[in-house]
Amino acid sequence: MTRLSTNGLSVTYRTKQGGVRAVDRVSFDIESDEIFGIVGESGCGKSTLANTFLRLLDDNGEITGGSIEFEGRDLTKLTERELADEVRGSQISMVFQDPNTSLDPVYTIGQQLIETIRRHLGLSKREAREHAIQTLDDVGIPSPEDRLDDYPHQFSGGMKQRAVIAIALSCDPDLLIADEPTTGLDVSIQAQILELLERINDEQDTAVMLITHDLGVVADVCDRVGVMYAGNMVEIGGVEAIFDDPKHPYTRALLRSLPEAHDMQDELTVIEGTPPDLRDPPDGCRYAARCDSVCSEACETGDIPPLYRDGTDVRCYLYDEAENPEYDGQTRVVAESEVGQ
Numbered sequence: 001m002t003r004l005s006t007n008g009l010s011v012t013y014r015t016k017q018g019g020v021r022a023v024d025r026v027s028f029d030i031e032s033d034e035i036f037g038i039v040g041e042s043g044c045g046k047s048t049l050a051n052t053f054l055r056l057l058d059d060n061g062e063i064t065g066g067s068i069e070f071e072g073r074d075l076t077k078l079t080e081r082e083l084a085d086e087v088r089g090s091q092i093s094m095v096f097q098d099p100n101t102s103l104d105p106v107y108t109i110g111q112q113l114i115e116t117i118r119r120h121l122g123l124s125k126r127e128a129r130e131h132a133i134q135t136l137d138d139v140g141i142p143s144p145e146d147r148l149d150d151y152p153h154q155f156s157g158g159m160k161q162r163a164v165i166a167i168a169l170s171c172d173p174d175l176l177i178a179d180e181p182t183t184g185l186d187v188s189i190q191a192q193i194l195e196l197l198e199r200i201n202d203e204q205d206t207a208v209m210l211i212t213h214d215l216g217v218v219a220d221v222c223d224r225v226g227v228m229y230a231g232n233m234v235e236i237g238g239v240e241a242i243f244d245d246p247k248h249p250y251t252r253a254l255l256r257s258l259p260e261a262h263d264m265q266d267e268l269t270v271i272e273g274t275p276p277d278l279r280d281p282p283d284g285c286r287y288a289a290r291c292d293s294v295c296s297e298a299c300e301t302g303d304i305p306p307l308y309r310d311g312t313d314v315r316c317y318l319y320d321e322a323e324n325p326e327y328d329g330q331t332r333v334v335a336e337s338e339v340g341q
Contacts, residue, residue, distance in 0.1 A: 003032045003175055003207040004053070009066035011045075011052050020278045022048040024231040025066065027306070030175065035201050035208040037222035037239070039215060039254075043275065044228040046211045050179045053209075054088050055080070071174065090120040093168035097180035099160035102167075103152040109136075109163050110148035113170055120171040132170065139166045139196060158189035162196070169200065176200065179211040194221050215258055219243060227251045230275045230286040237312030247314040249293045285317070296323040 011023040023045045030036045038046050051057055053068060053075065068075040071091065078087065096102050104112060110132055117128040117135075129148070136144035139162045152160055161181060168176055178197060182190040198221050201208045210222060218225050218239060225242050227235040227250065235248040246252045256269040273290035276282055282289065284300040291299070296317045298304070306313045307320060317323040 001032045002029050003070070004030045004209075005069040007067050007069070009049075009052065009068060010064045011048055011057065011061060012064040013058070014060045014062075015279070018279050021064070021281065022061070022231055022278060023052065024281075026228075026231075026233045027066075028226050028233060028236055030207050030209055032174070032205065032207050033201070034223040035197065035210055035221055037210045037212060037218040037225040038228060039212055039218050039225055040228035041213060041254075041275070045231045046213075046228055047179055049228070050094065050177050050209070050211050053175075053177060054092060054094060055083055056094075089116060089168075089173070090171045091173055092175045092177065093171070093173040094177040095161075095164050095168050095179065095181050097183045099157070099164045100152070102164045103160060105152050108149050108151055109155070113148070113163070113167050116167050117170050132166075135166045135170045136163070139163075139169070140192070141166070158185055158192065161185065161189075161193055165193075165196065165200075169204070169206070172204065173206060175207045175209065177209045177211070180213070181210075182212075182214075182217065190217075197221060215243075215254060227254070230281065231278060232286055232315065234287065234316070235312055235314045237314075241312050247312050247319065248287075248316050249291045249318070250287045253290075253292075285315070293318055295326070296320075298323045 007027050009023060009026045010021060013020045013022055026049065038049065040046055048057070048061070052063060055075065063076050075083070075087065103109070110129065113132040113135065114125070114128045117123055117131050118125070121128070121131070123131060133144045133148055136147060141147055141159060141162055155163060165181070181197070182193050185193065194217060197208055197210065200206050210217070212218060222239050224236065224238050226233050227242070227248065229250045235242065235246070235251050242251060243255065246255055253269070253271045257271065271290060276286050276289065282300065284298060284302050285291070285304065288294055288299045299317050302317065302323070304315050304317055304320065306315055319327060321327055
């Protein structure tokens with residue numbers, strides 16, 4: 001069952017130098033039983049996309065196109081009151097990459113957790129405390145009845161992140177958005193957090209959208225993945241399909257840059273050039289200036305629709321018979337409403 005669906009979503013930030021379209025006509029679905037990864041380099045629009053779902057954009061940011069369908073409602077049309085009372089925390093929760101900015105240092109973990117529970121579930125103080133203890137236990141915090149009264153500074157980095165996840169899960173949301181949840185944690189703690197996200201998805205029927213720049217994390221825990229570049233979603237597919245047979249030249253370049261793709265004696269592959277200035281993006285493919293597979297003038301001028309190729313949705317003229325005469329495979333144009341399904 002589709003839990004969330006975006007169609008042509010665009011987000012623009014107002015700056016003194018003009019508008020910056022940080023997210024540009026992005027479309028994809030998230031199913032109720034999956035972990036959907038979104039990957040791309042810094043500045044590609046991943047975190048902006050995540051914040052858009054809960055309308056947590058900065059004051060200079062606004063949704064300038066498209067829709068976000070969730071449980072039959074378009075989140076872009078809801079009032080701030082409706083979002084706060086009916087969606088944030090109760091239906092969609094978010095885990096930010098730095099738990100230190102998510103937890104208030106002057107309140108105990110229990111106070112912050114119980115406040116969330118009482119706000120959304122309407123339980124008594126006693127019932128909310130019992131629920132909070134159980135939630136901390138669910139995310140693997142030992143002696144939860146004792147740790148409930150500790151302050152954030154008394155928790156390690158990994159324990160803080162578990163506490164943030166506990167707060168996010170305390171009201172049994174349908175969708176959990178995790179924005180770089182393992183940043184700054186050591187490898188063993190990263191593995192524990194990722195295992196926790198997998199268990200949440202499997203046991204609690206909570207869909208997970210995992211934002212990361214780490215392709216290794218995607219390979220370990222995600223079912224499907226969307227690859228972002230300069231505000232565009234350039235490829236969407238199952239993890240095995242993306243890793244075994246990537247279609248978009250940018251996806252290929254990302255995978256070639258992984259240490260695992262090289263012998264120990266080899267230098268890592270570098271993607272030459274820099275992403276475009278989103279205040280004045282190119283007319284065609286935003287990756288064209290760095291691409292080693294340009295096949296048509298349309299790469300620099302056209303607006304390619306999503307194409308369906310061997311199980312993945314890809315925006316690339318390599319798979320367009322009209323623009324690339326050398327391509328002889330089977331492909332079809334995908335309607336915007338089909339992207340990511």
